Amino acid sequence: xPVAARSSIFDLxxxxxxxxxxxxxxxxxxxxxxxxLRPEHAFAFRMFSESTTDVLHLSRRTFDGDLVSxxxxxxxxxxxxxxxxxxxxxxxxxxxxxxxxDIRMPASYGRAAELARLRAALDYVIGRLGDDDRTTAQFVxxxxxxxxxxxxxxxxxxxxxxxxxxx
Amino acid sequence: MLARLRAIFGEVGDVQRLGLVRLMLGFFLFRQALHxxxxxxxxxxxxxxxxxxxxxxxxxxxxxxxxTLEAAMLTMGALVVVGIAARPSxxxxxxAGIYLLLCDRMRYHHHIYTLYLMALLVAFMPxxxxxxxxxxxxxxxxxxxxxxxxxxxxLQLTLIYVASGGSKLFDAEWRSGAVLAxxxxxxxxxxxxRGVPHAIVDFLRSPLGGSLMAKGAICTExxxxxxxxxxxTRRLAAWAGILFHVTIDLTTxxxxxxxxxxxxxxxxxxxxxPSGSPSAAPDPPRTx
Numbered sequence: 231x232p233v234a235a236r237s238s239i240f241d242l243x244x245x246x247x248x249x250x251x252x253x254x255x256x257x258x259x260x261x262x263x264x265x266x267l268r269p270e271h272a273f274a275f276r277m278f279s280e281s282t283t284d285v286l287h288l289s290r291r292t293f294d295g296d297l298v299s300x301x302x303x304x305x306x307x308x309x310x311x312x313x314x315x316x317x318x319x320x321x322x323x324x325x326x327x328x329x330x331x332d333i334r335m336p337a338s339y340g341r342a343a344e345l346a347r348l349r350a351a352l353d354y355v356i357g358r359l360g361d362d363d364r365t366t367a368q369f370v371x372x373x374x375x376x377x378x379x380x381x382x383x384x385x386x387x388x389x390x391x392x393x394x395x396x397x
Numbered sequence: 398m399l400a401r402l403r404a405i406f407g408e409v410g411d412v413q414r415l416g417l418v419r420l421m422l423g424f425f426l427f428r429q430a431l432h433x434x435x436x437x438x439x440x441x442x443x444x445x446x447x448x449x450x451x452x453x454x455x456x457x458x459x460x461x462x463x464x465t466l467e468a469a470m471l472t473m474g475a476l477v478v479v480g481i482a483a484r485p486s487x488x489x490x491x492x493a494g495i496y497l498l499l500c501d502r503m504r505y506h507h508h509i510y511t512l513y514l515m516a517l518l519v520a521f522m523p524x525x526x527x528x529x530x531x532x533x534x535x536x537x538x539x540x541x542x543x544x545x546x547x548x549x550x551x552l553q554l555t556l557i558y559v560a561s562g563g564s565k566l567f568d569a570e571w572r573s574g575a576v577l578a579x580x581x582x583x584x585x586x587x588x589x590x591r592g593v594p595h596a597i598v599d600f601l602r603s604p605l606g607g608s609l610m611a612k613g614a615i616c617t618e619x620x621x622x623x624x625x626x627x628x629x630t631r632r633l634a635a636w637a638g639i640l641f642h643v644t645i646d647l648t649t650x651x652x653x654x655x656x657x658x659x660x661x662x663x664x665x666x667x668x669x670x671p672s673g674s675p676s677a678a679p680d681p682p683r684t685x
Contacts, residue, residue, distance in 0.1 A: 238484055240484045240485075240488065240520050240521050241523070241543070242521065244403070244406060244407065247406045247545050248402075248406060250521070251406070251545070251549055254518075254549060254553075255549075255552070255556075258553065258556055259556075262556065262560045265560075265564070270502065270505060271564075272502060272505045272510075273505075273510060274560055274564075275507055275511075275556075275557045275560040275561050276560065276561060276564040277507060277561045277651075277654075278576060278577070278580060278649070279564060279565075279568070279571075279576075280570075280576060281575070281576045281577075281579040281580050281583075322446075322447060323446075323447045324440045324446060324447070325447070325503060328447075336583065339505075347449065347503065350447075350449050351447055354447045355447075377570060377575070378570060378575040378576040378578070378579035378580075379570045379573065379575035379576075380575070
């Protein structure tokens with residue numbers, strides 16, 4: 231059968247087509263089968279998989295060992311020069327589900343994704359405080375989760391602990 | 398069996414409609430690149446803010462590298478639309494897009510991933526012969542081309558339906574309707590704003606409405622995966638799928654996913670189910 235041929239590297243020959251299709255389907259099936267290994271089930275097309283919501287409450291552990299509650303995800307601290315300074319999680323994180331505290335928010339891509347991302351976000355922020363915060367050693371977040379069916383649960387997520395020398 | 402597979406991989410047909418799909422896809426690629434640039438202009442480049450890379454952090458581009466890449470993606474999106482160097486542009490857009498997703502999994506969304514997968518597959522179709530370079534119809538001598546990559550794209554949509562419907566089927570909370578009803582509680586106001594009657598949205602938010610909707614969604618997704626490949630039900634299933642996605646788009650926020658699916662369903666509606674026997678001699682090309 232005559233097929234007009236304008237040569238292109240994307241016009242694969244019969245054998246290359248078989249190899250390409252086998253590789254493509256193999257990768258796609260593997261990604262779908264291993265969805266549970268990734269917290270947000272990325273690359274596996276689990277559409278609308280959950281409708282979990284959560285309320286985050288921030289506390290911070292100071293170098294004195296005190297656990298201090300922080301309303302709205304913000305806190306006053308002292309800089310290296312002794313000046314008082316206000317920080318907010320929203321100064322560091324732009325994802326609303328990780329930076330809005332004390333208000334119910336949708337857990338984007340579900341419970342496991344929210345907790346994994348929150349842990350990474352807290353580690354990120356604690357690592358960037360530097361000389362602008364000489365009092366915070368660790369963040370502790372109380373997460374109150376509610377599934378779409380109404381089941382409630384509570385999880386505490388902690389950042390890594392920071393030392394003043396190593397940051 | 399081998400002969401049947403050979404026939405499917407060797408299938409040829411009229412490529413006229415593939416150009417229209419390419420054109421629409423180019424528009425969505427351009428739009429996504431523009432959205433990335435707009436987001437960065439408000440929030441800053443993601444690599445210097447909180448991000449969660451799948452690749453090693455050393456492979457995340459510098460701000461200049463990222464800006465260059467986005468400029469290239471904007472250009473390639475425009476090239477895909479006009480049909481100039483469309484197939485290389487589609488392929489490179491797909492690779493670049495998936496690379497950026499791997500640089501920050503916070504940016505992952507099903508519709509963005511689907512967009513780039515589709516770009517990769519459409520690059521392997523003879524999609525640059527029509528609706529390209531100011532020409533609507535493919536020249537007569539180029540009207541017939543290989544369809545194997547289009548079949549793979551159709552298979553990809555089928556896989557999406559099976560993965561999505563299957564995961565819902567095995568999730569008791571989803572089957573009960575709680576997930577969908579709750580979603581309607583949150584997004585119902587936007588559905589009403591788009592003209593969906595208040596009474597319908599209220600019913601769908603109720604436990605009974607949510608339950609019916611959940612079972613309907615699971616049956617629709619799994620049913621489409623089968624019916625789209627059966628010669629007798631193919632066309633009806635394609636139209637039912639289009640209606641399904643329009644409904645989703647009206648009632649919940651899924652960005653361009655519905656429109657990407659509708660593009661593939663358009664191909665299901667337009668091309669007969671592969672017979673598994675060598676392609677029959679095609680009709681003589683229709684000269685406009």
